[in-house]
Amino acid sequence: MATSSSLDAKIPQGPIETKWSKYKSSVPLVNPANKRNLEIIVVGTGLAGASAAATLAELGYKVKAFCFQDSPRRAHSIAAQGGINAAKNYQNDGDSIYRLFYDTIKGGDYRAREGNVHRLAEVSGNIIDQCVAAGVPFAREYGGLLSNRSFGGTQVQRTFYAAGQTGQQLLLGAYSGLQRQVGMGTVQMYNRHEMLDVVNIDGKCRGIIARNLITGELERHGGHAVLLCTGGYGNVFYLSTNAMGSNVTAAWKAHKKGAFFGNPCFTQIHPTCIPVSGEHQSKLTLMSESLRNDGRIWVPKAKNDTRPGNEIPENERDYYLERRYPAFGNLVPRDIASRAAKERCDAGYGVGTSKLAVFLDFAAAVDRYGHGEANKNNIANPSKEDIITWGKAVVKEKYGNLFDMYKQITGEDPYEVPMRIYPAVHYTMGGLWVDYNLMTTVPGLYALGEANFSDHGANRLGASALMQGLADGYFVIPYTIGSYLAKEIGTGKIPTDHEAFVQTEKEVKDRIDKLVSIQGKTSPELFHRRLGQIMWDKCGMARNAQGLKEAIVEIRALREEFWRDVKVMGTTTEFNPELDKAGRVADFIELGELMCIDALTREESCGGHFREEHQTEEGEALRDDENFMFVSAWEHKSIENWELHKEELIYDNIKIAQRSYK
Amino acid sequence: MSAGNMHIKLKVWRQSNTNKGGFEDYSLDGVSPDMSFLEMFDVLNEQLIEAGTEPVAFDHDCREGICGACSMYINGRPHGPLRGVTTCQLHMRSFNDGDTIVVEPWRAEAFPVIKDLVVDRDAFDRVIAAGGFISVNTGNAQDANSLPIPKEAADDAFSAAACIGCGACVAACKNASAMLFVSAKISQLALLPQGQAERSIRAEKMVAQMDAEGFGACTNTGACSAECPKEISMVNIARMNREYIGAKISSTAV
Numbered sequence: 001m002a003t004s005s006s007l008d009a010k011i012p013q014g015p016i017e018t019k020w021s022k023y024k025s026s027v028p029l030v031n032p033a034n035k036r037n038l039e040i041i042v043v044g045t046g047l048a049g050a051s052a053a054a055t056l057a058e059l060g061y062k063v064k065a066f067c068f069q070d071s072p073r074r075a076h077s078i079a080a081q082g083g084i085n086a087a088k089n090y091q092n093d094g095d096s097i098y099r100l101f102y103d104t105i106k107g108g109d110y111r112a113r114e115g116n117v118h119r120l121a122e123v124s125g126n127i128i129d130q131c132v133a134a135g136v137p138f139a140r141e142y143g144g145l146l147s148n149r150s151f152g153g154t155q156v157q158r159t160f161y162a163a164g165q166t167g168q169q170l171l172l173g174a175y176s177g178l179q180r181q182v183g184m185g186t187v188q189m190y191n192r193h194e195m196l197d198v199v200n201i202d203g204k205c206r207g208i209i210a211r212n213l214i215t216g217e218l219e220r221h222g223g224h225a226v227l228l229c230t231g232g233y234g235n236v237f238y239l240s241t242n243a244m245g246s247n248v249t250a251a252w253k254a255h256k257k258g259a260f261f262g263n264p265c266f267t268q269i270h271p272t273c274i275p276v277s278g279e280h281q282s283k284l285t286l287m288s289e290s291l292r293n294d295g296r297i298w299v300p301k302a303k304n305d306t307r308p309g310n311e312i313p314e315n316e317r318d319y320y321l322e323r324r325y326p327a328f329g330n331l332v333p334r335d336i337a338s339r340a341a342k343e344r345c346d347a348g349y350g351v352g353t354s355k356l357a358v359f360l361d362f363a364a365a366v367d368r369y370g371h372g373e374a375n376k377n378n379i380a381n382p383s384k385e386d387i388i389t390w391g392k393a394v395v396k397e398k399y400g401n402l403f404d405m406y407k408q409i410t411g412e413d414p415y416e417v418p419m420r421i422y423p424a425v426h427y428t429m430g431g432l433w434v435d436y437n438l439m440t441t442v443p444g445l446y447a448l449g450e451a452n453f454s455d456h457g458a459n460r461l462g463a464s465a466l467m468q469g470l471a472d473g474y475f476v477i478p479y480t481i482g483s484y485l486a487k488e489i490g491t492g493k494i495p496t497d498h499e500a501f502v503q504t505e506k507e508v509k510d511r512i513d514k515l516v517s518i519q520g521k522t523s524p525e526l527f528h529r530r531l532g533q534i535m536w537d538k539c540g541m542a543r544n545a546q547g548l549k550e551a552i553v554e555i556r557a558l559r560e561e562f563w564r565d566v567k568v569m570g571t572t573t574e575f576n577p578e579l580d581k582a583g584r585v586a587d588f589i590e591l592g593e594l595m596c597i598d599a600l601t602r603e604e605s606c607g608g609h610f611r612e613e614h615q616t617e618e619g620e621a622l623r624d625d626e627n628f629m630f631v632s633a634w635e636h637k638s639i640e641n642w643e644l645h646k647e648e649l650i651y652d653n654i655k656i657a658q659r660s661y662k
Numbered sequence: 663m664s665a666g667n668m669h670i671k672l673k674v675w676r677q678s679n680t681n682k683g684g685f686e687d688y689s690l691d692g693v694s695p696d697m698s699f700l701e702m703f704d705v706l707n708e709q710l711i712e713a714g715t716e717p718v719a720f721d722h723d724c725r726e727g728i729c730g731a732c733s734m735y736i737n738g739r740p741h742g743p744l745r746g747v748t749t750c751q752l753h754m755r756s757f758n759d760g761d762t763i764v765v766e767p768w769r770a771e772a773f774p775v776i777k778d779l780v781v782d783r784d785a786f787d788r789v790i791a792a793g794g795f796i797s798v799n800t801g802n803a804q805d806a807n808s809l810p811i812p813k814e815a816a817d818d819a820f821s822a823a824a825c826i827g828c829g830a831c832v833a834a835c836k837n838a839s840a841m842l843f844v845s846a847k848i849s850q851l852a853l854l855p856q857g858q859a860e861r862s863i864r865a866e867k868m869v870a871q872m873d874a875e876g877f878g879a880c881t882n883t884g885a886c887s888a889e890c891p892k893e894i895s896m897v898n899i900a901r902m903n904r905e906y907i908g909a910k911i912s913s914t915a916v
């Protein structure tokens with residue numbers, strides 16, 4: 001591994017409050033006649049991709065959009081539960097653009113870029129306006145105005161939501177805008193298509209090779225710019241809260257074609273997920289962070305207490321988050337809550353059969369809401385039963401679908417007994433490195449949404465991914481892409497018979513043929529599971545040098561074994577999910593290696609990256625700002641060989657400090 | 663950790679480019695009651711791969727009951743025996759040791775089979791593209807709180823918007839009608855003030871596209887709503903009929 005000089009993020013000059021507005025008023029424009037001749041390829045139609053594709057088409061560009069599901073409406077964004085942040089200050093509780101900016105930088109443990117985060121906070125309000133106008137049915141108060149709740153790492157109520165289905169409602173809103181353009185013929189939609197490589201000509205990205213997943217045919221698509229909106233790579237751990245199909249392939253192919261990968265080891269482990277129940281488990285289910293508004297987290301004070309949660313008396317419970325972090329209590333950021341749960345379980349206080357779980361308890365909330373309802377209806381001496389009934393009804397209205405899901409999966413009724421929860425892989429802050437324009441290190445190739453290394457530093461705050469995806473797609477890329485495309489108006493249509501397309505298509509085909517020709521003994525699924533186990537054990541919630549070094553060796557061996565022993569059934573010219581999976585697992589294996597290298601190189605703890613060698617006496621993450629206040633951007637050189645580039649992080653507007661939520 | 667000790671027999675529809683389709687019988691041991699229905703299929707597929715047979719293709723993604731991808735017709739019911747539950751959220755504890763389970767794809771002319779249990783639901787996307795939106799370009803919006811919406815209207819719109827577009831309603835209906843799906847979108851937007859400007863044209867265009875796709879007529883049997891994993895209400899269909907008739911009376915288009 002070599003390291004080299006620093007990277008330029010192209011952040012506009014000037015005071016933080018005016019960077020974006022000045023940029024917007026000075027960015028080169030493309031006139032409508034020229035827009036019609038410029039083609040943009042959007043890969044991925046989750047929140048980031050659907051909003052970008054629709055908006056760019058509205059502006060007059062010719063857009064082609066791709067997704068691997070059977071419909072854009074099924075992108076992984078659909079599963080987001082809890083909410084979306086915006087600095088509207090509708091609650092009059094002291095919120096502001098600056099505070100959202102500050103919370104995000106602090107929440108990210110001072111590893112995010114100031115310029116981008118401020119822009120994100122500035123456009124956050126417009127997102128809510130846009131979504132409401134498009135018919136997104138956010139939760140409302142009786143007066144007809146929008147309702148808010150709190151998420152972790154903040155002390156204001158700035159989260160907008162639609163029950164526990166916020167992602168669904170936002171995506172269906174963005175999807176309907178996209179379908180409107182599809183209906184008008186300004187977006188051509190390619191569903192059940194998988195992008196398998198990018199095509200570069202003379203140093204610029206000029207298109208993609210995609211595979212029609214129904215027929216297996218390879219297709220060449222040319223464009224003046226390519227936007228990767230392909231989501232995160234949490235499934236490198238096999239078990240995660242991500243959808244089964246979420247994968248790194250698009251980003252990884254781009255990485256191997258010159259796009260640097262930013263902070264690959266920054267992974268978010270979410271504190272409140274349903275614990276693993278058996279070895280056939282295929283995925284983990286999140287219980288939204290919004291539940292921490294009303295749920296209290298605890299473990300028994302005694303080790304190995306096997307009584308059901310509701311039978312353990314109050315004075316024998318340890319509400320460890322409230323105890324350790326009185327200022328934020330159950331609403332500390334995710335990385336902190338996850339580590340605290342792990343600490344209690346490792347120390348022997350875990351609950352449930354596996355002992356790898358803590359309680360999330362709603363009894364106090366039911367009681368509080370029940371009394372609230374009694375007051376509202378002027379009932380003086382309500383019975384205990386009535387209080388509980390009314391309280392449960394309020395809880396049901398707020399979180400009903402989550403409670404149902406919990407019951408369906410575990411067979412236990414969370415209205416009666418406390419939920420059992422444990423941390424699980426959830427989100428990846430790392431991703432393709434992008435500059436202020438959201439452009440990767442390959443000119444013309446952009447990354448949006450969770451696919452980029454993003455604005456969340458080393459830890460993302462809840463309800464900020466939806467905000468970032470829609471900010472990128474609705475309000476950032478439509479401006480920033482102009483500065484590149486203004487210089488492309490003379491380029492003309494991209495010829496897909498160019499040698500670069502022919503060559504790239506051949507590479508893709510050769511790889512697919514190789515995958516089906518090996519005919520070894522092990523399914524892609526089993527390789528995936530083994531990779532996940534290595535990653536979770538050695539590059540998961542806590543990491544150390546020795547484990548990471550071992551992991552790198554093991555992953556290299558796994559890669560070698562994969563290409564010798566994988567067994568892919570079926571042919572290349574038909575609908576073949578096994579083949580799709582094999583290609584994705586192969587890419588995950590390579591990514592896993594880079595994640596471990598990145599984690600090993602970052603000799604500090606920050607946010608979700610916890611190196612056991614670097615912690616305070618109280619077990620909190622210990623940053624090393626002197627040596628590691630940079631974004632790691634990895635350049636792929638050849639197999640097992642990367643070069644590290646650094647983007648120095650400069651904090652002009654926020655005083656950096658040790659993060660404290662006490 | 664649940665030890666799997668159930669024994670299950672399966673009759674699964676297999677179909678491909680070269681095979682017009684038919685049932686295959688499989689037998690599975692070691693099934694755990696805590697497994698989801700799809701995890702049971704994962705086990706089956708691992709077993710098939712080991713035996714050198716092609717695994718069963720099925721659509722799935724979120725496995726949380728929200729993306730609408732999973733779509734198995736189980737023992738004669740879309741998404742199986744439980745009310746309000748998708749295939750991916752169905753667990754083996756809903757079955758008994760020794761049961762024989764019959765699994766088929768959605769059956770409807772508008773949803774042709776691609777392979778095994780996977781069908782083509784593009785028709786739904788085309789219905790939405792015909793009018794299932796509010797025409798508001800990015801940047802046009804006013805402040806979100808400048809338009810108060812009564813909580814009840816917002817809640818009703820949300821209930822209709824909870825549709826996951828899985829197609830169970832079509833699969834459940836003896837006429838393969840898509841009325842529940844289409845009416846849910848029309849209702850959502852008709853209930854909101856933002857949706858008023860295009861209210862009539864939306865209903866007309868979406869219904870016209872629905873008919874063009876070859877979905878059947880609605881005879882008010884109610885199977886769609888009974889089998890809907892999100893329990894979308896029949897009230898939406900009544901509302902859509904009102905919208906559509908109203909639109910036709912004043913129609914200038916379509």
Ligand SMILES: Cc1cc2nc3c(=O)[nH]c(=O)nc-3n(C[C@H](O)[C@H](O)[C@H](O)COP(=O)(O)OP(=O)(O)OC[C@H]3O[C@@H](n4cnc5c(N)ncnc54)[C@H](O)[C@@H]3O)c2cc1C
Pocket residue numbers: 043044045046047048049066067068069072075076077078079080081082083084166167193194195196229230231232241242243246247249250286288426427448449450451462463464465466467469
């Ligand atoms: C269970 C869960 C709950 C969450 N809840 C919240 C929440 O409450 N608030 C919040 O802010 N965030 C939440 N998040 C995070 C948030 O949902 C995601 O970060 C965000 O939705 C990602 O959006 P995206 O548009 O970047 O990508 P995605 O929605 O993942 O979309 C990716 C798109 O790329 C396509 N794609 C990928 N690879 C290819 C390829 N090779 N070829 C073609 N197409 C491809 C896919 O088909 C899909 O269309 C949650 C995440 C999970 C897992």
Ligand code: FES
Pocket residue numbers: 721722723724725726727728729730731732748749750751
């Ligand atoms: S897999 Fe998403 S709803 Fe079943």
